[in-house]
Amino acid sequence: MQPGTKKFLRFSQAWLINTLAVLVAVYIVPGIHFGKDSGLLAPFIASLVLGILNAFIRPILMLLALPLLIFTLGLFTFVINALLLYFVGVLLAPHFQVDTFGSAFLGALIISIVSIALNALTGAGNASVTFQRRPPPPKKSDDDGPVIDI
Numbered sequence: 001m002q003p004g005t006k007k008f009l010r011f012s013q014a015w016l017i018n019t020l021a022v023l024v025a026v027y028i029v030p031g032i033h034f035g036k037d038s039g040l041l042a043p044f045i046a047s048l049v050l051g052i053l054n055a056f057i058r059p060i061l062m063l064l065a066l067p068l069l070i071f072t073l074g075l076f077t078f079v080i081n082a083l084l085l086y087f088v089g090v091l092l093a094p095h096f097q098v099d100t101f102g103s104a105f106l107g108a109l110i111i112s113i114v115s116i117a118l119n120a121l122t123g124a125g126n127a128s129v130t131f132q133r134r135p136p137p138p139k140k141s142d143d144d145g146p147v148i149d150i
Helices: 003-028 041-056 058-064 066-071 076-091 101-122
Strands: 032-034 096-098
Touching: 003 032, 003 041, 003 101, 032 041, 032 101, 041 058, 041 076, 041 096, 058 066, 058 076, 066 076, 076 096, 076 101, 096 101
Parallel strands: none
Antiparallel strands: 032 096
16 A cells, blocks of 8 residues: 555544544533534534644644643643634534533543544554453472572
8 A cells, every 4th residue: 555545544534533523522512513504514524623723733732831731740631622622613613613611621521532442442543452461470390499408
């Protein structure tokens, strides 16, 4: 497989996983919803815009909030994710809406959990689950007891 095709397949898989995570958040969180006249294309566009913001704006916000991230041991990342989700709702206002910051926070938390779970199940991204078996303990024989030399 050519490198360009492989990159496109990884991008498509990540986009589909992100779209499914956004759909789960829309169905669970009451403050996040699609517009009445928005069709099937709205979840795909919302997840694409969220992915673009995560790629370009999120690193800048993480750098600016570095003292807060260190002080909160990384928990401020959830606030940054919520801000980005809320901003997607502002950008796509008639088709994708996020009513309050609280619903954006809960939606970002759900999107993160679902994305991590789906990435672990599919092996996409950096998340993967591996199971390793411990080697069996060495067999003891009668000659392996303590030795006392006098």
